[in-house]
Amino acid sequence: MKTVTSRDNPLVKRLHALSASTSQQRRADFVLAEGIHLAGSFLDAGGVPRQCVISESALDDVETRQVLERIASERIVMLPDALFKQVSTVVSGVGLLLLLDRETPPVPPTIEHDCVILDGLQDAGNVGSILRSAAAAGVRDVFCATGTAYAWSSKVLRSGMGAHWHLRIHEHVEAVDLLARLRVPLALTDSHGAQAIDATDLSGPLAWIFGNEGGGVSSAWREVDHLRVTIPQPGGMESLNVAAAAAICLFEQGRQRRAARR
Template sequence: MPELTNPRAERVKAVRALAGRSARLRAGRFVVEGPQAVREAVAVGGVRVHDVYVTEQSAQRYPEIVRGAQDRGIRVHTGSAEVLDAMSADAQEVVAVADLLESSLDDVLGAAPRLLAVLAHVRDPGNAGTVVRASDAAGADAALLTSESVDVHNPKVVRSTAGSLFHLPVVTGLDLAGAVDRLRSAGLSILAADGTGEHDLDDLLDVAGAAPAGVPDLAAPTAWVFGNEAWGLRDEDRALADAVVRVPIRGRAESLNLATAATVCLYASSRAQRPARP
């Protein structure tokens, strides 16, 4: 295709508009920014990518993205640096447009999950994206977001996942109380992460797989509930959990960043659930 050279062209404006939620909903598509995220979007067969945009320089720098897109029949457009910058100033001259991702709680529960991350009222895009990435890295089966949480297709969320958004199911728009009921009915223990928790995460790791009665067992199928960045979990949200767990702080830090605490909790469960070594 001819090189795109006009940063004010309608195609360029349409791609840039996908940074806004209303435009994403109208189009049913979202923008993927940066080589890592685009590489993963192109590589995962279940993601429908319509277009990839690169400059001549970024095409030479990331030839695997261009080859991967062409192998899947995805249209690859070359544009000037000004055009790619107009589409997204944060994309390092690599942009893609894909259909909105859709996963359902029915599908997640149908796969008999053992580890889930539930984001309740998480509104910071960077934190939400990092928790999705941590969920992927820890081997969680899915990430679930309540309706009060940030839009997972927000460009900042997508960038923060570093491609993990395309690796595991991410279910959005959930009612927390209703979701917790379904998760518990499916056999998952509901643990709320909160600094005021009665259970210490390290103590739970010490007894994982042989926890006494009344003590959460990290080796059991678990859904971790994480709250808002500023105020944590509301009282009514903590009350939904089977237990409230705190991450121990041994230094002088007042608290942990939400995404950091979530990563620690998810990895604790991942370690407790790993198969016994021969």
Template sequence: MPTIFLESKDNPKIKHLRGLIEQNTYRKKQGQTVLEGTHLSLAWLEKGRKINSIFTTEHALEHTDLGEIIDQYQGAVFVISESLYKDLSTLGTTLACLAIVDLPTSTQALNFNEDTLILENVQDPGNVGTLLRSAAAAGIEQVVCTKGSASLWSPRVLRAGMGAHFSLQTYENVVLEDIIKQFKIPVYVTSSHDSESLYSKNLRKQCVWILGNEGQGVSEFALKYAESVAIPQPGGQESLNVAVAGSICFFEMVRQRL
């Protein structure tokens, strides 16, 4: 295993790494992203996927978790200072491991007869990652993001997803109007206005869930072409966090199908 020490923040490899971490346009242009932390890298490798390069610190090289990753990796390991790593990291308190990987390209066309999650302008990376994690756990394999949603393959969304991305078919920058009428299965939106209770719906067959923006909810277009469901809230709160609401819907679906 060749080990290469990089000291300058102006080194081209460091600049490339920083661009992938911080800029969505740069990630798209390069066709790459960054997995931060050993958990994501191990989950990636378990799917038989390749890591292009690894950046770590001298201290982290001694850790067995990093060693397990390096054992499955063929290239050079780039070692940087603790201070430079902290400057690059979005986590701050994890074992130093930044892995550059190629962005997956979806090889399958969207299936309009299968369970699907559509995120319409959901902007918070934590919410998006959590929803992907809950969807994957509930058996939903297709996730569609409209323009305006957080980038699915940003380091922050990847961190929140905890590896869920790697078992999902994902589609980004989709125009909702182009696809919603093509689904041959029920389409539901969460809305507190003029909606039937989630628990009154028959969710035993495939369906689509549309979850909307954290502040504004789903669009008028989505409300027009989908059935609205509400989650009963006897405590009287105005609304639930979108990731919490989505997770409740997914697992009510799971409960009915058991």
């Protein structure tokens, strides 16, 4: 284990820049995953971190020590608590940060299975929650259209709670390119004139698209043939949060498939 005490150290300066700026994180070739849960889920998925950075006081934490036992000592760097706070991406954490290589899987030439498309979602919490629901529902490919919040930002990673390690996440996808590859129906939620989701056959593979929190799905997607479903809301609300709507859609599809098998 190496100890670094200077804020002028190149690693510390790089971490400080990344922790303070999502745009810097987007331009980097690695990502920051902070906290016990993210570190544990990454290691459980067979990942090997580029580097592990810990605070001095983190060594007093039992769970942190258990994580460190799974990482080669030459990859671990310890910072004094005050210095670690300067590079941390959370307000109050245990003092454990992993630097991970960012995965950039190629877009498949044809898409014949369930997938999720995020069209201009801006809120990192919503993006992370949808990634988490997609992973839990067994979806493997998520396509982030240009304009969507950076899927590997620290905020999205925390909201995703480890979902990233179970997904193939494709960023900067253009509608024209993706539509040419889709071999499954496109499905979206619509509060006007659509069929209730529980009365719609969702048993086949679908490409679910979820749009911007304010503007919804863009015209590039609406202008092609698509399946429109609505989520009944007897309580009288006009709409649902997009992450909640995505979870309902994905798990209703799963419910129908389980019912069909029975």
